[in-house]
Amino acid sequence: MIKVKTGVRLGLIRSIMIMPYIGFGNDKEIYFLVRVLKDRNIGNAQGEDGAWHNFKKMYKRFSSWKIPNVKVKAVFQGSEQIAITDEEGYAEFHIPIPEGFRPTQNWEIVQLELIDKVRPRQGKVTAFNKIFMPLNHLEYGIISDIDDTIVPTGATRLWEMLKTTFFGNAYSRIPFPGVAAFYKALEKGRDDIKSNPLFYVSSSPWNLYDFLMEFMDVHQIPKGPLMLRDIGLSRDHLIAGSHFDHKLTQVEKIFSFFSDIPFILIGDSGQHDPEIYLQVIKDFPGRVKMIYIRDVKADRIQQVEDIRLEMKQLGVSMLLVKDTMEAARHALSKGWILDQDLKDIGISKQEDEQSG
Structure with a gap:
C-alpha cells in the first residue's frame, strides 16, 4: 500500500x-x-x-x-x-x-x-x-446487537449480507417492524424520562459507523454509542479474535464502566448472542435484568433452549421472540415500560409493516 x-x-x-x-x-x-x-x-x-x-x-x-x-x-x-x-x-x-x-x-x-x-x-x-453522561434517574441500561436484531441482514448467509451491505443505504435498509418504538420505550422506562442508556454492540467494522448512525437517524432509532470491530490488525487485534470474543469484550467493558445499574440485553439466535450473554451472566452475577433474543435461525432452537435453561438456573430469564411485540408485552408486564408506549409500539409496528 x-x-x-x-x-x-x-x-x-x-x-x-x-x-x-x-x-x-x-x-x-x-x-x-x-x-x-x-x-x-x-x-x-x-x-x-x-x-x-x-x-x-x-x-x-x-x-x-x-x-x-x-x-x-x-x-x-x-x-x-x-x-x-x-x-x-x-x-x-x-x-x-x-x-x-x-x-x-x-x-x-x-x-x-x-x-x-x-x-x-x-x-x-x-x-x-x-x-x-448518566444522570440520577437511570433505571437500567440496554445493550443491543444490530445485525438481525434491529435490521435484517442475513448475517448467517454471506452473499445476502454482502448484497445488503454494499448495495443498500440508510433508506433501503429497513429495521424490523416496531423496533424504533420499542427502543424509545426502553430509553424512557417507567419515569418517562429519556435517560436510560442504549449501547449497540456489533461485529460490523468501524468502516460502517457513519452508515449505521445515519440508518438510526433515518429510522428514528434512539442514538447510543456503537461498539464495532476493526478489520485491520490493530485496536486490540480484534480481527484476529472471534465474533464471540469481540462482543463479549465490548459488553463487559460497558458493564464494568457502569457498575451500579442492571442491563437488558437484546440479540438474535443467529450469531451466538445467547452464548455471549450467558457468559456475561456468569461474569457479572446479579447485573443482567432480562435477555430478549430474536428467533432468526430455526436450526439452533435446541441449542438456544439449553442456554435458556442454564440461564434460568442462574436466576436470569431469556425470552425467545418472533417479533418486537412479544418483547414489548413482556417488558410492560414487568413494569419496565409504560402502557401508552405498548400501544405506540403496536401502532408503529403496523405502520412499519405496511410501509415495508
Whole structure:
C-alpha cells in the first residue's frame, strides 16, 4: 500500500478528517475513540439513490486512507488530553472527569483537533464528539446487537449480507417492524424520562459507523454509542479474535464502566448472542435484568433452549421472540415500560409493516 507521505506528494490525499465515535462517561472518566482518515467526502444518502451509487459510497468507506502516528487533542470541560493514532488511524481517549464537574444533561461535547501537519496548506482539522453522561434517574441500561436484531441482514448467509451491505443505504435498509418504538420505550422506562442508556454492540467494522448512525437517524432509532470491530490488525487485534470474543469484550467493558445499574440485553439466535450473554451472566452475577433474543435461525432452537435453561438456573430469564411485540408485552408486564408506549409500539409496528 502507498504510504501517506507518498499519497500526499502524488496529490491523492487532499484533505484530512477526524472521524469521532460516540463515547460515554461515568463519575470518574469519559471514554471514546476517534480515527484520522483522508476525507472521504461521502455525504448523506438519499432515498432515491441506486445500487451503483450506494456501492461507490460503500467502496469509499472500505478504501479509507488511514493516517497513523499523528497527534489528536481532545478538550473536555477544560481538561486536555493528546493521543497518537495507531497504524490503522485510531486514537483512544480516557479523560478524567474534572474536579467539581457534574453533568446536567445526558449528552456532553468534546472538542477535537489534529495537532500534526499531514499535508501542505492543511489548515485546521477539527471535529466534535458526543459523550453520553448518566444522570440520577437511570433505571437500567440496554445493550443491543444490530445485525438481525434491529435490521435484517442475513448475517448467517454471506452473499445476502454482502448484497445488503454494499448495495443498500440508510433508506433501503429497513429495521424490523416496531423496533424504533420499542427502543424509545426502553430509553424512557417507567419515569418517562429519556435517560436510560442504549449501547449497540456489533461485529460490523468501524468502516460502517457513519452508515449505521445515519440508518438510526433515518429510522428514528434512539442514538447510543456503537461498539464495532476493526478489520485491520490493530485496536486490540480484534480481527484476529472471534465474533464471540469481540462482543463479549465490548459488553463487559460497558458493564464494568457502569457498575451500579442492571442491563437488558437484546440479540438474535443467529450469531451466538445467547452464548455471549450467558457468559456475561456468569461474569457479572446479579447485573443482567432480562435477555430478549430474536428467533432468526430455526436450526439452533435446541441449542438456544439449553442456554435458556442454564440461564434460568442462574436466576436470569431469556425470552425467545418472533417479533418486537412479544418483547414489548413482556417488558410492560414487568413494569419496565409504560402502557401508552405498548400501544405506540403496536401502532408503529403496523405502520412499519405496511410501509415495508
